[in-house]
Amino acid sequence: MLKINQLHKSYPIGDSSLHVLKGIDLEVEKGEMVAIMGSSGSGKSTLLNIIGMLDEADSGDYILDELPIKDLTEKKAAVYRNKFLGFIFQSFNLINYKNALENVALPLYYQGMKRKERQEKALFHLEKVGLADWAQHLPKELSGGQNQRVAIARALAANPKLLLADEPTGALDTKTSHEIMAFIQQLNDEGKTILMVTHEEDIASMCKRVVRLRDGVIMEDKKVEQVRAEQYV
């Protein structure tokens, strides 16, 4: 699915620069569910953003689904993001003046899908996350857990190959976190490849593989026995 080789990234800070990623090697197969762990500031988000083509690496190779990701034009990157990737963020990142249905339909709009078709599709995905009745509600009228489910529906709408989640439960209470995790596990059961950043051990234990970052390198990468989230719901 994806293959990363000797990836480096640093951020300029004043005159000097902050070397965040110092040679990352990572390979993820189709159908995996990987947690990226590490303390705050260890570069988890940076890595995920580079994988998501939201940011660019300074050096190193990155191949996504046999496609080398390098020196992309903005336009190309937009097309790839739209086609291959679905994003779930800690702060949901829904557009506040659009209702749930419109938010879910937005990636389909950028695919050039017809209005009627994309509304049907968006509604289908909202149903899947159990929010069909909330389709016409604005984000501010929904709870955190509901908003995150709208965001998940949006990430799924374009049927991406890879789902990227940056602390998807970071803004939620434990119970809601487990509901969301149960849902993400279900997606993985259905075959979606999932890459998730978290700094919570119990969330990480609900994945199938844990990658630990420290000082810009991977210090541990191991398969784990998946804890099912349903039992806590």
Add this chain to the structure above:
Amino acid sequence: MFDLDLWREIFQSINMNRTRSLLSGFTVAFAILLFTILFGIANGLQNTFAEAFVDDATNSIFINSGMTTKAHKGLQSGRRIKFKNEDFDYVKEEFGNKIEFITARIYRNTQASFRNEQNTYDLRAVHPDHQFLEKTKIKEGRYINQNDLENKTKVAIIGRLVEEDLFLKTTALGKYINLSGIQYKVVGIFTDAGGDNEERKIYMPITTAQHLYGNNDYIDQISLTYNPEMNYDQALAFGNQITKKMKDRFSVARSDQRAIRVRNMAEGTRAISKMTGVLTFFILFIGLGTLMAGIVGVSNIMIFIVKERTKEIGIRKALGASPKSIVSIILIESILITAIAGYVGLLLGVGVLELAGPSLKTYFIKDPSISNSLVIGATLALIIAGTIAGYLPAKKASRIKPIVALRND
């Protein structure tokens, strides 16, 4: 390429962010309101200015005579020059092909009365062409005609205010007016845009006046308009040519400034067009200034809007929005807000001018208004302004990195 979905996106963004849209719209509307009012006032000033010169035809030349101030060809200075009918005929013959209308004039004061009402008025004895030189408008009846000249008929054409003064509420047409002891039939009543003074005048055939007032063929002034197709230089040359020929005819020194005086309105017209030019420049200056201020204003607002929408733009990009589509939504929103708000400002401005117009007359502002073509032009300018104002911020927005936009601050 009409993209309904794109427009839906834009309308939603405008509609769902009403405060923002109203705020930015307000600035533009205010600028255009100001522009319209200033423009209207400048136009009003110009109208006032133009009106001051509508009394007489602008292509007029007046030939007057006076006393010689220089001895010439054995003749002494101090000699009085007086024009006669033959001089009028001479000018008419000599310059016929360059003359549009020509008339002689005799000026008198006259005691006019009808029944118990009486008053003194300026009397002008003239040729039929005088009507066009003075831009006299006949309200009732007729002006002096050729038949009057030939038969020296005792007829008078009186101003609207003379009728009002002497005939009170009744019509003067067909009645007899007593002018210094002689009865004249009123055959016409006229109005004149030149003001009240011009409407307190009485006209009669020049031949009648010559016959009754001294039985001679003297005339006081020769007035003419030249062919309006002549340009400024030609008109000046024509005036100089008349001066020269008339001085020669009366054996007056070329350098004598008093004996033959030719007043050429072309010179005044030049001054008017200069003044109009200054006003036009002033108007353009106002227009461009306001427009610039508008562009800067819109641009600032757009920068603000882009900043406010940074996160949204980042989300859209993460979901696969191309840079072009980002430019489109920002730019079209900018254009739309500018155009609509500008149009509202324009309508308000026109309304203000319409309402305040009449009361501005005391400040030498007449009919302050702006023309339809200017309205269309201003609207187009607004759309262009919106484009210019929105383009840089939109371009900037399209360059926003999704990662920057999505960072949790």
